[in-house]
Amino acid sequence: MKNNTxxxxxxxKELWVSxxxxxxxxxxxxxxxxKKFDDMGIKYKYSEYAGGHSWPVWRHDIFLFSQILFK
Structure with missing residues (x-):
């Protein structure tokens, strides 16, 4: 990635991490x-929603990502 920033x-179009x-x-x-993305200059969007690796978090993140995906 460092060589291909x-x-x-x-x-x-969008590198989205949740x-x-x-x-x-x-x-x-x-x-x-x-932090490595930041150091390399890789652009991304980050979403954090408390709840661990659980369905409510997935549901929240799928909704947010669908807004970006279908813009």
Missing amino acids: TTINTNL MGGKEDIAHANCQIML
């Missing part, structure tokens, strides 16, 4: 990944 930012808050099992790893 311009291509990624140009060709991806997380179920600090309760999510992957929260710490996601924060590391987002």
Whole structure:
């Protein structure tokens, strides 16, 4: 990704990352990944909704992403 930052930012309409808050099992790893994206200059949108890896979080995030996807 580091060598292709311009291509990624140009060709991806939206890089969207969502997380179920600090309760999510992957929260710490996601924060590391987002820091690396920032360091490389990769553009993304981030959404965090408390609740861990659960259906209410999925439902919330699917709704938000559908608004971006079908714009």
